[in-house]
Amino acid sequence: MSFAFGIGIGTQNKQGEWLEVYYQQPVLKPEASLAEAARNILDYKGGNQAFQATAAQLSELSAALAESGQNDQAGLAKQAAGSHRPVVVTLLETDDTASSTPEVYLKLHLISHRLAKPHGLKLDGIFGQLPNLAWTNEGAVDLNELPGRQLQARLEGRILEVKSVDKFPQMTDYVVPKGVRIADTARVRLGAYVGEGTTVMHEGFINFNAGTEGTSMIEGRISAGVMVGQGSDLGGGCSTMGTLSGGGNIIISVGENCLIGANSGIGIPLGDRSTVEAGLYITAGTKVALLDDKNVLVEIVKARDLASKPDLLFRRNSQTGAVECKTNRTAVELNEQLHANN
Numbered sequence: 001m002s003f004a005f006g007i008g009i010g011t012q013n014k015q016g017e018w019l020e021v022y023y024q025q026p027v028l029k030p031e032a033s034l035a036e037a038a039r040n041i042l043d044y045k046g047g048n049q050a051f052q053a054t055a056a057q058l059s060e061l062s063a064a065l066a067e068s069g070q071n072d073q074a075g076l077a078k079q080a081a082g083s084h085r086p087v088v089v090t091l092l093e094t095d096d097t098a099s100s101t102p103e104v105y106l107k108l109h110l111i112s113h114r115l116a117k118p119h120g121l122k123l124d125g126i127f128g129q130l131p132n133l134a135w136t137n138e139g140a141v142d143l144n145e146l147p148g149r150q151l152q153a154r155l156e157g158r159i160l161e162v163k164s165v166d167k168f169p170q171m172t173d174y175v176v177p178k179g180v181r182i183a184d185t186a187r188v189r190l191g192a193y194v195g196e197g198t199t200v201m202h203e204g205f206i207n208f209n210a211g212t213e214g215t216s217m218i219e220g221r222i223s224a225g226v227m228v229g230q231g232s233d234l235g236g237g238c239s240t241m242g243t244l245s246g247g248g249n250i251i252i253s254v255g256e257n258c259l260i261g262a263n264s265g266i267g268i269p270l271g272d273r274s275t276v277e278a279g280l281y282i283t284a285g286t287k288v289a290l291l292d293d294k295n296v297l298v299e300i301v302k303a304r305d306l307a308s309k310p311d312l313l314f315r316r317n318s319q320t321g322a323v324e325c326k327t328n329r330t331a332v333e334l335n336e337q338l339h340a341n342n
């Protein structure tokens, strides 16, 4: 069985290199008939490949797909045959290190379509296959071609608005998964996994290969690689430590029904039903005083020893400055209130 399939409409630069690809209906674990149709029409011989398809090939592909009962993909191929933009058919036999831009885009789409979970796909080396682009109101533009396009737009009485300069586009230009609210769409990158019931407020951010399992209120930053459990809230301006820079190699995650307070941060995986006080940043090496129910010191441990342990409340003692950890009694109630008006 092959790994993934997608018919995409893309953008190329003047050299004919792919800049980005939009896959309306990416497929994970496609049926054999999809690859079979491509094998005959596109001369696909297996492996991971992206074919630029002509209108004639797409019409033929559409007919072959319809014959094998793949009606959605057949319809898509038929529409793609009339495209004014280049069309790519991407076939991935295995989840391997990506070797082309269309391949990386297909993987990012699989995650944002919730067909694959963060950490569920091989994404090493993707930066090398993602060109840094100007994302404009007229689509993706190669940075070398930008001054020419800007001048041309002005000459024609238009303005080319550059919304961002980045390797990743915003997710919502490619897919809006069901049941989400995103106040500022620029803050969620393609490749983010936004679970059903998630609200991302203006200060919230979700990187690629990261996201939320389900209902969540996100007003802080979900760094690359971080997954947030069902029912958890990230307070305004809070930070989850990523693994892309700074040498961190522990994969940070947030359990279920957690509350990460405003302006706080975590550098350890947080267990279920845990709370971090507003303003407190816990790094893996932070020395933490464990207190019992009567606020008596039990022992001093490093925060990394508390990784993934449930029902913890972290706070910085406002009188002594020591970071303390107690059993968390209020997390669930807090979340119920916060989610009442999601």
Ligand SMILES: CC(C)(COP(=O)(O)OP(=O)(O)OC[C@H]1O[C@@H](n2cnc3c(N)ncnc32)[C@H](O)[C@@H]1OP(=O)(O)O)[C@@H](O)C(=O)NCCC(=O)NCCS
Residues within 6 Å of the ligand: 219, 234, 235, 236, 259, 260, 261, 262, 275, 276, 277, 278, 314, 315, 316, 317, 318, 319, 330
């Ligand atoms: C850490 C936090 C959860 C504690 O809240 P709580 O469990 O309701 O605790 P309370 O404020 O009722 O305090 C309980 C006791 O601990 C004390 N206490 C609380 N925080 C303390 C601190 N940092 N240092 C010393 N004592 C503290 C209180 O004074 C109180 O003492 P008392 O028993 O003598 O009255 C809360 O302060 C917090 O930071 N919440 C995050 C909210 C947030 O940021 N939401 C996101 C918004 S965008």
